Amino acid sequence: MIIDGKEQFVMTVIMAAGKGTRMKSRKSKLVHKIFDKELVKRVTELATNIGSDEVIAVVGHLREQVEDVLKDTVKYAYQDELLGTGHAVMQAAKYLEGKKGKVVILYGDVPIIRETTLKTLVEKSIKNKEYATLLTAIYENPTGYGRIIRDEGGNIKAIVEEKDANMFEKEIKEINSGIYCFDIEELLAALEHIQPNNAQGEYYLTDVIKIMNDKGLKTGAVIVEDNTEILGVNDRAQLELLTRVLRMRNNAYHMKNGVTIEDENSTYIHDDVIIGMDTVIRPNTIIKSGVIIGENCEIGPNAYIRENCIIGNEVKIGNCVEIKNVKIGDRTKVPHFIYLGDAEVGEDGNIGCGTITCNYDGVNKNKTVIGDRAFIGSNVNFVAPVTIGDDVLIAAGSTITEDVPSNNMGIAREKQTNKERK
Ligand code: UD1
Ligand code: CA
Numbered sequence: 001m002i003i004d005g006k007e008q009f010v011m012t013v014i015m016a017a018g019k020g021t022r023m024k025s026r027k028s029k030l031v032h033k034i035f036d037k038e039l040v041k042r043v044t045e046l047a048t049n050i051g052s053d054e055v056i057a058v059v060g061h062l063r064e065q066v067e068d069v070l071k072d073t074v075k076y077a078y079q080d081e082l083l084g085t086g087h088a089v090m091q092a093a094k095y096l097e098g099k100k101g102k103v104v105i106l107y108g109d110v111p112i113i114r115e116t117t118l119k120t121l122v123e124k125s126i127k128n129k130e131y132a133t134l135l136t137a138i139y140e141n142p143t144g145y146g147r148i149i150r151d152e153g154g155n156i157k158a159i160v161e162e163k164d165a166n167m168f169e170k171e172i173k174e175i176n177s178g179i180y181c182f183d184i185e186e187l188l189a190a191l192e193h194i195q196p197n198n199a200q201g202e203y204y205l206t207d208v209i210k211i212m213n214d215k216g217l218k219t220g221a222v223i224v225e226d227n228t229e230i231l232g233v234n235d236r237a238q239l240e241l242l243t244r245v246l247r248m249r250n251n252a253y254h255m256k257n258g259v260t261i262e263d264e265n266s267t268y269i270h271d272d273v274i275i276g277m278d279t280v281i282r283p284n285t286i287i288k289s290g291v292i293i294g295e296n297c298e299i300g301p302n303a304y305i306r307e308n309c310i311i312g313n314e315v316k317i318g319n320c321v322e323i324k325n326v327k328i329g330d331r332t333k334v335p336h337f338i339y340l341g342d343a344e345v346g347e348d349g350n351i352g353c354g355t356i357t358c359n360y361d362g363v364n365k366n367k368t369v370i371g372d373r374a375f376i377g378s379n380v381n382f383v384a385p386v387t388i389g390d391d392v393l394i395a396a397g398s399t400i401t402e403d404v405p406s407n408n409m410g411i412a413r414e415k416q417t418n419k420e421r422k
Contacts, residue, residue, distance in 0.1 A: 001050065001052070001053075001119075002051070003126050008102065008122075009100060009101030009102070010050070010052050010102045010103070010122060011053060011054045011055070011056065011095070011099065011101065011103045011104070012047035012050075012054070012055045012056070012105075012106055013096075013103055013104070013105050014040070014044065014055065014056065014057045014058065014074070014106045014107065015058050015085065015088045015108060016108035017058050017059055017063075017079040017082060018030070018061065018082070018108070019061045020234070022234050022235040023233075023234070023235060023239075024235075027062070028061065028062035028063075028065045029109060029233060029234075030066050030069075030109060031069050032239060034242055034243050035243065035246060035270040035271060035289065036270065036289065037289070038069045039108060039111040040057070040070060040111075041070065043110065043111050044074055046106070046111075046113065046115060046118065047106060048073070049115050050119050052104065053101075054095065055074040056074060056075045056076070056092045056095050057070060057074045057076055058078070058079050058089070058091050059076055059078060060079040060081075061082075063078070066108070075095060077092040077094070083196070083202060083203050084200070084204055084205070085178070085202075086191060086203035086205040086206075086207060086208070087203040088205070089187070089191060089205055096187070096188055099184050100184065101184055102125060102126065102183065103181070103182050104118065104122060104182075105180045105181075105205070107179070109232045110177075110179070110230060110231070110232045110233075111233070111242065112229060112231065112249075113179065113230060114229055117224060117225075117226075117229055120222055121133055121135050121180075122181050124220065125183075125220070128220055129218060130181075130219055130220040131186045131187075131212050131218060131219060132183070132187075132217075132219040132220075133180065133182075133220050133221060134159070134177070134219070134220070135180065135221070135224055135230065136148050136174050136176060136177060136224070137174070137224045137230055138173050138175075138227075139174075139227065140173065142170075144162050145175035146161045146175065146206050147160050147169050147172040147174065147176070148172065148174040148175065148176060148221065149169065150174075156209065156213070156219045157213055158210040158213065159176045159207075159210075161198065161199070161200070161206065163200055164198050164199045177224060178205075178230075179230065183217075186212060186215075186217055187208060190208035190212055190215075193211050228245045246271075247268055248264065250273070251267055254269060254275050254281075257275070260280040260281065261281045262281065262282050263283035266284045267281055267283070267285050268285070268287070269281075269287045270287065271289045272289050272290055273287050273288075273290070273291050273292075273293070274293065275287075276296070276297070276313065277295050277296070278295055278296045279293055279294070279296060279298070279299065280297070280299070281300055282298070282299065282301040282303070283300060283302075284301050284303075285300035285302070285303045285304075286305065287303075287305040288305060288307045288309075290307060290308065291305050291306075291308075292309070292310045293305070294312045294313035294314070294315065294330070296313055297311060297314060297315045297316065297317070298317070300319065301319050303317050303318070303319070303321050304321070306324035306325070308325040308326075309323055309324065309326050310326075311326075312328055312330035312347070313330045313331070314331045315329075315330065315331065316332075316333045318333075318334065318336045318338075320338075321334055321335075321336065321337070321338045321340075322340075323338075323339070323341070323343075325342045325365075326340045326343045326344070327344045328345045329346040329347035329349070330347045330348070332348060332349040332350070332351070333350045336353045337353050337354050338354070338356065340355075340356075340357050341359040342359040342367045342368065342384065343369070343370065343382075344367070344368075344370065345370045345374070346370060346371045346372035346374065348373045349372065350374070350376065351374075351376045352375075352378035352379065352396060353379070354379035355376050355378070355381075355382075356380075357381075357382045358381055359384045366384035368382040368385070368387075368388075369386075369388065370382075370392075371391070371392060372390045372391070373390060374388060375392075375393045377397065378396045380397070380400060381398070382400050383399060386400055386401065386403060388400070388403070388404045389403075389404060390407070391407050392406065392407070392409070393409040394409070394410045395409065395410065395411035397413045398410060398411055398412040399412050
């Protein structure tokens with residue numbers, strides 16, 4: 001990570017050993033998904049995106065499942081018994097030893113924190129030369145969280161857990177998010193002094209704050225502006241809540257960029273989608289991660305824009321349309337009840353109602369290529385692989401199994417016969 005033009009060594013430790021009993025699931029809670037991406041994968045990507053030089057996941061319960069998702073994107077430490085957050089970090093000690101720099105502590109089940117927030121945390125820690133920088137929040141109802149104890153000067157003194165707090169400490173509204181940036185060497189030194197002599201009999205990571213303060217080491221905090229960022233997932237209701245928060249965050253981002261969203265509540269735009277100005281998104285639309293949509297398009301209602309789609313400008317994707325791995329040229333209309341998969345469609349085309357690409361032969365996915373200015377009649381099947389030239393007309397009801405050259409009309413349907421009724 002580069003801060004003030006200087007390269008700084010930053011590691012991240014992700015706690016991912018938890019049980020997740022309240023999920024009522026055969027799966028580790030960490031592999032449950034928000035917008036198709038596992039919670040723990042979100043956190044790992046976050047760690048990488050802020051510029052971590054090394055990422056360590058402390059795994060335990062159902063660790064094979066977590067490892068199956070993260071593969072070799074992280075290094076692993078193991079925590080077989082959950083003896084507390086301090087104990088969890090100690091399991092990663094072998095990776096921290098001998099290193100100089102910062103270590104960020106994250107949780108596999110706290111997945112929607114913003115990159116900018118974490119960067120601010122690390123930057124403040126480095127610029128202010130703090131040995132521990134906490135990410136805190138102000139909660140109207142702080143019950144259950146560790147409270148931040150500050151002196152009259154506002155300096156952080158310690159964190160007291162709910163179960164260990166006295167009646168005055170319980171009144172404190174500033175809470176510990178559990179996310180920190182530590183100096184690696186001083187964290188390791190402080191961890192040697194933590195003891196499980198508290199109400200829960202656990203090794204508390206939070207105890208290192210007091211230990212550092214007693215040693216005269218400077219500590220500090222960043223108060224998170226948007227409290228939803230530090231929400232965690234413990235049960236299915238929280239999983240839904242976080243999905244909603246992320247959905248609203250993504251929608252707000254696109255609206256800010258000049259996209260009209262008719263119904264915020266039924267629009268699901270996954271991560272990393274690009275949408276051009278003046279495009280209108282109608283209700284009940286799902287747009288998957290990585291999709292690119294141009295300017296002045298009309299999308300929906302009931303559109304399902306799946307992975308790997310690139311849509312030009314002034315394109316209309318109408319109601320009940322599903323597209324996947326598709327490129328669509330400018331001004332083409334895909335108005336209603338259409339499935340396009342593994343296809344390329346040129347500019348100024350019109351795809352008739354009920355058209356489908358038969359892209360899957362049971363073994364392979366095959367491609368349909370349609371040129372510019374195509375007029376595809378209603379209810380056409382393209383049995384891929386098939387290539388259609390420019391300025392082609394396909395007669396309604398055709399099942400196209402062979403290529404159609406440019407400037408041709410393709411017709412492939414039974415000839416109609418009329419028989420007199422008896
Ligand atoms: C912790 C903090 C508390 C903070 C709160 C925010 C401590 C002692 N307390 O409390 O100040 O307000 O988070 O949510 O750190 N975990 C492990 N191994 C363990 C213990 C925990 O991996 O041995 C993981 C859990 O799966 C969970 C996270 O660490 O993801 C937090 O653990 P938990 O025991 O729930 O801490 P809290 O009591 O919530
Ligand atoms: Ca907890």
